[in-house]
Amino acid sequence: xxxxxxxxxxxxxxxxxxxxxxxxxxxxxxxxxxxxxxxxxxxxxxxxxxxxxxxxxxxxxxxxxxxxxxxxxxxxxxxxxxxxxxxxxxxxxxxxxxxxxxxxxxxxxxxxxxxxxxxxxxxxxxxxxxxxxxxxxxxxxxxxxxxxxxxxxxxxxxxxxxxxxxxxxxxxxxxxxxxxxxxxxxxxxxxxxxxxxx
Numbered sequence: 232x233x234x235x236x237x238x239x240x241x242x243x244x245x246x247x248x249x250x251x252x253x254x255x256x257x258x259x260x261x262x263x264x265x266x267x268x269x270x271x272x273x274x275x276x277x278x279x280x281x282x283x284x285x286x287x288x289x290x291x292x293x294x295x296x297x298x299x300x301x302x303x304x305x306x307x308x309x310x311x312x313x314x315x316x317x318x319x320x321x322x323x324x325x326x327x328x329x330x331x332x333x334x335x336x337x338x339x340x341x342x343x344x345x346x347x348x349x350x351x352x353x354x355x356x357x358x359x360x361x362x363x364x365x366x367x368x369x370x371x372x373x374x375x376x377x378x379x380x381x382x383x384x385x386x387x388x389x390x391x392x393x394x395x396x397x398x399x400x401x402x403x404x405x406x407x408x409x410x411x412x413x414x415x416x417x418x419x420x421x422x423x424x425x426x427x428x429x
Contacts, residue, residue, distance in 0.1 A: 280423035282415065285349065293365045295354065298422045302354035302362060303410060305420070312367070312393050313347055315379035319392045322377070324399050325406055334409035337426050343394045343409050345426060351412050352395040354382075358403040361386035367393075382407070 281298045288294045288307040296303045306312075320326040328339045337345060344350055354362050363382035370376045374383060374390070382391040390398040395407035411425040 280421045283420050283422060284418060285420055286418045288349075291367060293367075296422060298353075298410060303422055304350070304352050304354045304365070306350040306352075306365070306393065308342075308348055308350055308393055312380060313342065315369075316341060316392060316394050318379055319396070319398070322398055323392065323396045324401070324404075326396060328396070328406060330405050333406045335411050335425060338409045341394065343396070343406070345412070345414060349420070350393060350395060351409060351420065351422065353408040353410055355407070356384040356386065356389050356403050357397070357405045357407060358384065358387055358389050358401075363389065363391060363407075 281296055281303070283294070283296050283305060285305065285307070288305055290307050290309045291312070292307055294305045294307075296305065325333070328334055328343055331339075334343055342350070343352075356363050361384050363384040366374065366378070366383045367380045368378075369380055370378055378390075379392065381393050382395065384390070384401075384403065387402040389401040389403035391401075391403070391407055392398070395409065397403045397406050410422055412420055412422045413424055413426040414420050
């Protein structure tokens, strides 16, 4: 055997190991790059559905949740509040909720809700984005004798009833938005996931 003989098995082993280590190094450097293109946990959470416990919302009370960085109101409407809704119809811009972009199809009804007891609406005025205040009292001095309860925007005076429908003459052009939602049980609602997908 000559002094220059080559051990092919060692050479193959070294080539295989070098290739494998090089592949691991390439994979290790691409994982952070690919991961940087995926949405962050914060971004995922911003658009994620929000589950709300309705057992905390007493009759007549408003609870505010946050979904996609926006306030979402949940109002537990009493029978008296629901009875007042029809009295507003002739004073409203869109009493029948004809504007399809303002609510899911399953909320296109006089109460703009799945369950009449609960109003679930995005608490942002459709005029310039202010947040209206909840005014459940009937006929307060500052809103007049025809006020049956609802939402009043202090920025420019837009008024909405307890179904989040806008009154004629308000600066807001459309009703408040009803977000997609579905009930998980009698006491739990998931805001941000469509009832139709259930």
